[in-house]
Amino acid sequence: MIADGQRVPNGAVMSCDLCVVGGGAAGLSIGLEFVDGPGRVLLLEGGGLEFSAESQALYRGENAGLPYEDLASSRVRYLGGSTNREGWGGWCKPLDELDFRQRSWVPYSGWPLTAEELIPYYERAQGICQLGPYDYDLQSWQERLGPEALKVLPLAGRVITEIQQMSPPTRFGKVYREQLRRSTHVDVYLHSNAVEILTTDNGARATGVRVRTLGGTEYRVEARSVILAAGGIENARLLLSSRSVETAGLGNRHDLVGRYFMDHIRVDAGRLVLRDPGISTDFYDPSATFIRRSRARTGTYDPRLLAGSLTLSRETQQEEGLLSYRVWLVGHYTDYESAGVKALRGLYLAMRDRELPTRPLGLMMDVAGDLRNVIPVLFDRFVRSRRRSHRLLVNIIEPEPNPASRVTILPERDVLGVPKVQVRWQLGANVGRTLARAHAILDRELTQAGLGELEHLYVDEGGLPQPLRWVWHHMGTTRMHDDPRRGVVDRNCCVHGISNLFIAGSSVFPSCGNDMPTLTIVALALRLADHLKNAEGLR
Incomplete structure (x- = not known):
């Protein structure tokens, strides 16, 4: 069922087994796991079925660190969340096996999970994101499609081609709307803004959620378990704002909620000069990928739904002590993000x-x-002129987990009475070194292969590379760790110290690789749904 929360009587109390806060990729992936039961799930979405400026304004906040995107425009507030047209481009890939490891050269790195543990959930996530088979191996795809289907650069060694798959992209709120509407087990309430997580007097268990609407009404949801799936900024904001029992906010006894805020770093710097202008680099060009996808056949998996980046091999990252890195090769000089x-x-x-x-x-x-x-x-x-010999390098770099990079709340409140949020984005020193070494390694590999050479290589001078940008991936603010002094949630995404409060989404990422979090968000949501079915005895 899908209903308008503004029509719920003021002061009403509703009961359910699971209350999910947020209707984006994470929240809807969990909801879809319960559309045929078991139990009753109530999903709260702050927006409606379409974009609303009034609802979007609730995302307004303050940036206090490095220059960053306006908080009201860097995420989307209606059913489907940032998978809607204003948000997601559709690129998908899993995290690399190395991303899960504790790396001595990356402080605070390491997941309590392994890449292997997530494979069954990645496989299921492929279907939800309307992707092909769970296969991100270049050689496998070349064998499957033939060597001419994927025009990759013949590099071998320290620089390799990384495969991505292209979702249509899946607009979760539109694609899965009818399934949710027909369900007798999942009730979606639109225009229903969670303003506080309610707990027992000792804060050991969540009892439900206080909800307010822009129409001025308020109601309460009582639940056996509560799942926050509101995004990398809002999950932290809601925990920090829920202070009826814990004065520092829920899950924040060790001052970790909101810390380790991450976004992938984008730097447009460097230029590849090809020796032969006829060499095709379209496989590595995001703009060309959009065109390939729009022309792809329907009803069968198409090689045009694959894309690529150049990246550093695991061995190179380990030998050099570098962050995860990838690069697109863009065949024009204009600012395609203007x-x-x-x-x-x-x-x-x-x-x-x-x-x-x-x-x-x-x-x-x-x-x-x-x-x-x-x-x-x-x-x-x-x-479609591709005879130019130059390619712009669009570099994407992993951010180091940094406790000084954080989300906090302000004294000022929004129209619903919730404290507004402040984001202080900070980056570590290894960002510049990684970019400089990546350019040097890439230049050497391209030259040795006889393909071309780089111009305007980035040189590390101790500061952050410029022009510094971001890619609207809000991560890390409720990070996962088995030790409550080092993470907000445990390996099952349960908030430490609160036995039935869980978090879904990229806010639980301890580290984030070199881009594209959506597939991992969905995989973790499916894993959490399985855990909840077992933990709550709902099977």
């Missing part, structure tokens, strides 16, 4: 999906005001 190009992409995606854009007039004005970037992009896409 306002006009992003607006053009938004209009294109809306037309492709046969939907009305969120702000059509504003998008068209953005396009018209940024023609210096839009026109070259259109030329590249439709004239």
Whole structure:
């Protein structure tokens, strides 16, 4: 069932087995596991079925660290969360086996899980994200499709090609809406904003959730277990704001909630000069990937739904003490993340999906005001000139887990009475060193292979590389660790010290690899759903 929470009578109390806070990839993945039972699940979504500026405004907050995206525009607040058109591009891959290990050169690294433990859940997550088989091995795909299907650069050794799969992308709130609507076991309440997690007097168990609507009503949900799945910033915000019993917030006895905030680092720096302009690098170009995906056949898995990046081998990372890194090779000079190009992409995606854009007039004005970037992009896409010899390097770097990088709450409150959030994004010194060494290694490998060479290599001078950007992946603020002095949740995503309060989503990531968290978010959500079925005796 899907219902409007604004129609719930003021002061009402509802009961359920599981209360899930948040209707994004994590929350809906859990909900889908219960659509046919067992038990009763109540899922709270703060937004509606479509974008609302009034609801989105509840995400407003303050940035106090490194320059960062406006908090009201870096996530999406309606059913489907950031998998909606305004959020997710559809790139998917699992974390690498090395990402799960404790690495001596990366402080605070290491998961209490292994990559092998997550494989069964990654396999199930492939279906939810509408992907092909769980296979991210380059050689396997070349054998499956033939050597000519994937045009990869012939590099061997320290730099390798990493495979990604392309989701349509799956708009969770749209694709799975009818399943949820028909379910007699899962009730989705829209426009229902969780403002506090309620607990017993000693704080040892969660008893439910206090809910408020923008219409001015309030109701309460009583639950056997509560799952926070509201995103990497909001999960921490809700814990820190729930202070009726614990004055520092729930799960925060060791001052860890909100710390270790991470986002993947993007730096557009460096240029590849190809010796032969006819060499195809489209497999490594995200813009070309969008075009390949839009032309892919339906009903069968298509090689155009695969994409690639260049990355450093595990051995190279270990030998050099480097963070995880990957790079795209972009075949044009324009800023493809400029306002006009992003607006053009938004209009294109809306037309492709046969939907009305969120702000059509504003998008068209953005396009018209940024023609210096839009026109070259259109030329590249439709004239398809790939004879240029230069490729821009779009570098994505893993952030080091950093306790000084954190989410906190402010004295100022939003219209629902919830403290607003402050994000202080901080990065470690190994970011610049990783980029500099990656460029040097990549230059050597390309030169030795006779493919070309790099220009404008980044040189580490002790600071952070510029221009420094982010990719809207909010992670790490309720990190997973078996020791409550080093993590907020345990290996089962249960908040330390609160036996029936769980967290789903990328906020539990202790480290995050070199990009693309959605598949891991869904896999962990499925693992948590299985745990809840067993722990709550719901099978």
